[in-house]
Amino acid sequence: MRHTNLHRLWAVLLLLVVLCLPGFWWQPHQEKIVRANYQSLMAPVFFVPGSSATQNRFNALVKELNRESPTTHSLLRVEVMTNGRLEYSGNLKQGDERPFIVVGFQNHRDGPVNVRKQAVWFATAFQALEKTYHFTHFSAMGHSNGGLVLTLFMEHDLAKTKTKIDRLMTIATPFNLEEQDAAVDTDLFKELSGDRTNLPRNATVYSIAGSKTFASDGIVPFDSVNRGKYIFQDQVKHFTQITVTGANANHADLPENQQIVALIRQDLLS
Template identity: 40%
Template sequence: MKTRMWINLLGLALLLLTFPALHTMRTAVHSERVFHNSRVSPIIFIPGSSASQDRFDDLFQTFNHPKSKHSILKITVDTKNQIHHQGVIAARDRQPLIVIAFQNNHDGYTNIAHQTQWLQTAMNYLTNKYNFNNFYAIGHSNGGLNWTWYLEKYFNSNNLTVNALMTIGTPYNSLESNFKNQTAIFRQLYQHRQKLPHNMIVYSIAGTTNYENDGIVPYQSVEAAKYIFQKQVRKYTQITVTGHESNHSSLLANPEVARLIQSNILDSNLNNPNIKKP
């Protein structure tokens, strides 16, 4: 009798231990299934120096019309690594527009390094909350530097896919017009270029009226992106926008820039193999 009682007690103990393990396993499998079957492929924007989370409002109005309505979510990460958000992503929206901005939005190598750390915080928050497995990245001015640094240092391609990166007026060699004078930010990004996601498509947009600068950023500084991306990513394309609204601060209001985003990011998203179809 005693032997049988101990066997029964042992079996009960094993059963009690098994239930939490099964629950944990099922939860993990469910989370993984939700993550990899995500229908959401957000387009995530980062503004340049001194710009807030509202920097892309006018541009978003261009994309939002009755036949194609995108949710808009804005996030600002403060200097204490806390996230403040405005807006929501609709349940059935496959192409939400997300902005990640920073309370400390100043220029300079040290500030850009901090912003890139805060970008990691924001991306962890977004992927955990919305369970997407792929995204598109767009950065205006220093926002392109934030994206590039993040993709080299913090991005994990085992968990997430960046389909394309589009930089707009991004000063990869700061404000230097002579490429021989390589700046700290260029050396940082060039040194770690081999860590970039190799299956990513990159579009680099430069604005200019005279092929010298866009009023702030030298054309040669934007062009320096080729030394970072060429032979490291699946495809690299540089596009030059000229004429009206081609200076640095008005590039986002340029109809050609909006068309390039529409054709290369928004429209390509519809045929994205990383998105689970309904």
Template identity: 35%
Template sequence: MWRKLVLFGGALFLAVAVFGSIKAYSARVSDVDLSNTTPIVLVHGTHGTANSFNDMISRITSTYGKSTDKIIVVVKKDGTLEYQGTLSSKSKNPFIQIVFENNDAPIAKEAEWVNAVIKDIQKKYNMTQYSAIGHSNGGLALTTYAEELADDSAPTMEKLVVIGTPFNDLDADDNVTTTDSSGVASQTAELKKYIAESKNLDAKLQVLSIAGDLDSDGVSDGVVPVGSALSSRLIFDDTVATYSEQVVTGENAQHSDLHENTTVDAIVAAFIY
């Protein structure tokens, strides 16, 4: 009998511990209200991971001191969401990094996942507005989301930064242009669709497009042609509140290094804050 009581007591203790921790976690979540601050949502490019933006987040946080806290939301292959890290009740402009477990999915699917994360964050933390940063295809996922999936009930995307984003794909011949040109040699079907759907963008959105120019010759960041990255002007220039662009040059402007470049940090921080 005594042994049974001990076992029952142990089970009761375990249950209290488990359910107590669940209750405590729920309380922490309910205490976080992001309605009075502007979180910064980040989306990596193809084959990206949680490491893609980690260093940029750390540098911007320590250098500019205008953000506190960071969480990662992993979108599992089955579409379920896994949260890593915590937000405090005093979070200020926290970084929320979206990471796709399937990091080579079609852009349309990534946009759907972005939509799912935004809705979940809205529900969990009462997020009402945010800024967004996308590197490479992450910029395409965010643009597709903004054009096709964001509705009036969604939190407001106030600012969008696209970094080395291939709006006109990667073919060099299609993207022959000059940095002051209003067009490219040939528009892909994808670019034409982005232009056509740009009418759906929030007219109050502010957009910054950053292109890399590896050899300072106006050609490419080693992966994405400058003309493709700056085709963003054909999508955003006449449809949003403000549109600006920056071309970063030199060896640190290589495509995969753009989010490791302190010049890019400064440009992004000046824009989002």
């Protein structure tokens, strides 16, 4: 009887060892897999203002977002100088998992040439912040040309980093610049749609348009914002277009528009 019991025990232990074998064989590759799947607790939200606006552009928006919010998001402002040097103001609170980082540029002038330069400067700032804070994923919001800066960054420089973008929200971003003629494609639009296959497949993108006069938000033509679909659709995981009308729907007021603040809370920060 005792003999049979020991046989049973050996059988169980043998099965245990057999089941452990794949684990021993897999272990040398474990670190690489853990690193690849690792998601930092911190997932900052980047804000990029449009042309003519500085890194202080979103102060009011951040205040508004922190109001009625269960946790206060800390705010770091970064200004990228034309020589690539970074100037910081504000600070990231320890333990803040969703800090806000506003990236502005010393040269914040309008025009496709400047926008392309700003995208490169954004990449410089991003890489420095990634190195400092060790985040592996993030979200971003760009107002007006800020959306172009972020889209260019996603197409050209994101793959060089070790991070993934969760969500992008562009507000009144003129993907075809201020071109009034819907039949004309600007060079920047051609570049954005030509390189769209570089966009990350797992991102969720929202494009918000303001509408004041049925055709534009006062500055950016509706058609130019609407062209976001030719860039993001079928490239990213989800692409949603939203049009906001009513009070504060003109181009400059959009970031403080209550409907858009609600959309940022709901779609970007939730």
